[in-house]
Amino acid sequence: MKGNTKFLTLMVALAAGVASAAAPVANPSGYTTSGTAITNQATSSFTDPSDPAKTIDGASNIVTTTVLPLPSFDIVYNSSNPDGGGTASNAANGISTVLPTPDYKINVKPGDVVTNTYYIVNNGNTPLNVKVDANTTGNTAANSTTSTIGTLATGAVTYTYANGATAVTPNGDGTVTLPANGVITVVQSFTVPAAATPGTLYGASPVGTVVGTGTTANGVATGSTLNEGQTVTGGTPSPAPAATTDMQFTVANVYNPLITNIPTSPGGTTVTPPGAAATPGYTASTPPTTGAGTPPASGTAPGTTLVTVVGDQQIAYPPADANATPDVVRFNNTLTNSGALSDVLTLTPVNGTGPNRLDSFTKTSVGTYTGKDAQGRDVVVQFLNGSNSPIDTVTVAAAGSANYVTQVTYSDSNSLANQHPLDLVVRATSANNSNVSDDTTDTIQPTQAQFGDTSSLTSGPLAVNPTTAQSQTGAPGSSVAYTMSVANTGTYTDSYTLSGYVTVTIRNGTTRTVPVVYSGNNVTQTGTTTVGGVTFNTYTVSNVAANTSAPLTATVTIPADAAATGTSAATGTLPLPAPTLQQTASSVYSANQGGSLVLTDLNNLLVIRVAGDIVTGKFTNTGGTTPAVNTQKVANDPTKASATPPVFVGIASAGTPAATDVGNPVGYDALNTQSYLPRVNYNYQIIAKNNYNTTVSNFVLRDVLSANLQFVSATCTVYTGTTSSSNPVVTAPAAGSAGTVSCAATPLLPDQTEVLDITVRTK
Numbered sequence: 001m002k003g004n005t006k007f008l009t010l011m012v013a014l015a016a017g018v019a020s021a022a023a024p025v026a027n028p029s030g031y032t033t034s035g036t037a038i039t040n041q042a043t044s045s046f047t048d049p050s051d052p053a054k055t056i057d058g059a060s061n062i063v064t065t066t067v068l069p070l071p072s073f074d075i076v077y078n079s080s081n082p083d084g085g086g087t088a089s090n091a092a093n094g095i096s097t098v099l100p101t102p103d104y105k106i107n108v109k110p111g112d113v114v115t116n117t118y119y120i121v122n123n124g125n126t127p128l129n130v131k132v133d134a135n136t137t138g139n140t141a142a143n144s145t146t147s148t149i150g151t152l153a154t155g156a157v158t159y160t161y162a163n164g165a166t167a168v169t170p171n172g173d174g175t176v177t178l179p180a181n182g183v184i185t186v187v188q189s190f191t192v193p194a195a196a197t198p199g200t201l202y203g204a205s206p207v208g209t210v211v212g213t214g215t216t217a218n219g220v221a222t223g224s225t226l227n228e229g230q231t232v233t234g235g236t237p238s239p240a241p242a243a244t245t246d247m248q249f250t251v252a253n254v255y256n257p258l259i260t261n262i263p264t265s266p267g268g269t270t271v272t273p274p275g276a277a278a279t280p281g282y283t284a285s286t287p288p289t290t291g292a293g294t295p296p297a298s299g300t301a302p303g304t305t306l307v308t309v310v311g312d313q314q315i316a317y318p319p320a321d322a323n324a325t326p327d328v329v330r331f332n333n334t335l336t337n338s339g340a341l342s343d344v345l346t347l348t349p350v351n352g353t354g355p356n357r358l359d360s361f362t363k364t365s366v367g368t369y370t371g372k373d374a375q376g377r378d379v380v381v382q383f384l385n386g387s388n389s390p391i392d393t394v395t396v397a398a399a400g401s402a403n404y405v406t407q408v409t410y411s412d413s414n415s416l417a418n419q420h421p422l423d424l425v426v427r428a429t430s431a432n433n434s435n436v437s438d439d440t441t442d443t444i445q446p447t448q449a450q451f452g453d454t455s456s457l458t459s460g461p462l463a464v465n466p467t468t469a470q471s472q473t474g475a476p477g478s479s480v481a482y483t484m485s486v487a488n489t490g491t492y493t494d495s496y497t498l499s500g501y502v503t504v505t506i507r508n509g510t511t512r513t514v515p516v517v518y519s520g521n522n523v524t525q526t527g528t529t530t531v532g533g534v535t536f537n538t539y540t541v542s543n544v545a546a547n548t549s550a551p552l553t554a555t556v557t558i559p560a561d562a563a564a565t566g567t568s569a570a571t572g573t574l575p576l577p578a579p580t581l582q583q584t585a586s587s588v589y590s591a592n593q594g595g596s597l598v599l600t601d602l603n604n605l606l607v608i609r610v611a612g613d614i615v616t617g618k619f620t621n622t623g624g625t626t627p628a629v630n631t632q633k634v635a636n637d638p639t640k641a642s643a644t645p646p647v648f649v650g651i652a653s654a655g656t657p658a659a660t661d662v663g664n665p666v667g668y669d670a671l672n673t674q675s676y677l678p679r680v681n682y683n684y685q686i687i688a689k690n691n692y693n694t695t696v697s698n699f700v701l702r703d704v705l706s707a708n709l710q711f712v713s714a715t716c717t718v719y720t721g722t723t724s725s726s727n728p729v730v731t732a733p734a735a736g737s738a739g740t741v742s743c744a745a746t747p748l749l750p751d752q753t754e755v756l757d758i759t760v761r762t763k
Helices: 588-592
Strands: 010-013 019-021 037-040 043-047 055-059 063-067 073-077 104-108 113-122 128-135 158-163 166-168 175-178 183-191 201-211 225-227 250-254 306-310 313-317 327-337 343-350 358-365 368-373 378-384 393-396 400-410 422-430 437-444 449-454 471-474 479-488 494-505 511-515 517-519 523-531 534-544 548-557 582-587 598-601 605-608 614-621 632-636 648-654 674-676 682-690 696-705 709-720 723-727 729-731 739-743 746-748 753-762
Touching: 037 696, 043 614, 055 614, 063 614, 073 128, 073 201, 113 128, 113 175, 113 201, 113 250, 128 183, 183 201, 313 327, 327 343, 327 393, 327 437, 343 358, 343 368, 358 378, 358 422, 378 422, 393 400, 400 422, 400 437, 449 494, 449 582, 449 598, 471 479, 479 494, 479 534, 494 523, 494 548, 494 588, 494 605, 511 534, 517 534, 534 548, 582 588, 614 632, 614 648, 614 696, 682 696, 696 709, 696 753, 709 729, 709 739, 739 753
Parallel strands: 055 648, 063 674, 104 250, 313 437, 471 605
Antiparallel strands: 010 019, 037 063, 043 055, 043 696, 073 113, 113 183, 128 175, 128 201, 158 166, 158 183, 201 225, 201 250, 306 313, 327 400, 343 393, 343 422, 358 368, 368 378, 378 400, 422 437, 449 479, 479 548, 494 511, 494 534, 494 582, 517 548, 523 534, 582 598, 614 682, 632 648, 682 753, 696 739, 696 746, 709 723, 709 753, 729 739
């Protein structure tokens, strides 16, 4: 048994006149009481990625550690004298005269009751049932070799107990309950035999033992016995001190009377009394390509114009082209002379009337005339022979026919916002009789279209706003729609092939081509196209009549793993600009005729909202390999995360973690209470995962250690997949103290995790 004299101070004198010491301090190491539940919850904070002026706070699930029993007790003198201390020969272990007072008592008469006071002190953290028995023989290594040692009868030694001023009744098994952090006073009594011989030594020492009830019960393995002053490791008491080397005897020396009986006169017998006996003492001790509708059909060789003949009128449907130079249409005409004489027919353009007229013709050279269309734009008309040479006349034999070509050059249709038909009247006049002539009409139906955002204008020619920029906002996994239109500003019915895509940045920094899906009246999926190695559908809106528009809906489904963007195409407060949709509409008829009418809308923005959360999970080391990795998970409480502003609080559960959950490392538990002995190191791992689709800034992970915990060490690590980087621990209490442990503020990228690993121990 270890001495506790450094905890003792002299306070009061007992009634018998013996000096007594203050009760020793229980649990001098300050161990946390066994069974104490230490709850702990980590926290996090970061700048709100949706509003940099705000801060969002988060918290982990709560974990609990229970303190295991660490038993230890001792019985010590009330006098503060040292006890046996584990050395057999120490005076307190035997019956001898070398014990210091008041534990060595002299002048004790036969039949006297000898009492002494002791303390049972709990030096551990758990209640103990202590059995106190008396040793009346002592350790031979400490017993007197010069004095007679008397024998006390069985049962001669008795014990009474008190807790302060309250008497303590022993349990049914004879044990007395020693509270955690408690001290019990023990009074030992024995009666000196009536026939005791003077100078004989009688002694008794209380000997305490505790029978083990299990490592989680009283801390001692079942069946083992804990003696005074012993320590326990894994439920097994230490071998030392042995019970016979940690005692604290009270010794009584029987009084030896000194009597002289002599005569009153000389000559009497002299009586020599026996020598006085030595004074004994005691020693204390954790598209369709359905054609262009009506009128033309596809299949004509590229570079030519489809022409239909209706009575004495030819109608040409020229395709659009990709250049801005004037367009040219040629009409093949045939002159027939049904007369009996050969005739020379003069060809001239006639000033027309009506809204589609060509007029104001002036001859500029052989077979060549300049004029104006109804909008005042220049038109050139030429009459050509079979050799493509300009001609003024055509000679036609009697009862014969001859061909010529009328070539019309007019302003490029692609450059005009709206188109009108061009009606050219060509007259052939007989040289045999100038009053005889015949007219034919050559009509050109130019094409044109517009593609863009639906216009609020109700009057032509603008049916769309090609230059406006729609901006649609959506969350990852949602769909957004743009109101688009194709306006046929040409002069004949046409169909249009539609295609579109947008390049979206994914949260891992890569990009993905996302198709635009078109819908509306007469819109069907008719083909595919490939952009950047990605193949997606194309659509056709069919049979859009001249001077009408076809409303369309362009839909984009935002990838569930899309990164957040700013609200403009320029970089703003968020790191990514909003991407623009790449949309195209092209004329089916023009494409089939070898021409090209391709319209684009390249300025509509896709704004992707900030979405997600940060999950903070806390796990306690179990000291083994269970639970297996990723068999537990922590997710945010959905009822609190949906609040405004959101509150992120982790909830632990069993099962395989989802992509947005935090899973347990091997040997770390979020669900079950762990148990640790005082002063045994164990670890917490606090894991925070960024589920936002953008980087969060000023992320701080912290943990507050309660008063029952002592800090040992900590590390902070940021993981991108399996790649790690260290982050400093910026606050931590002194070793062995409680307080706050936190990692340095850091930006946390999407899908990154930060781990705060703290080594602690219970007090």
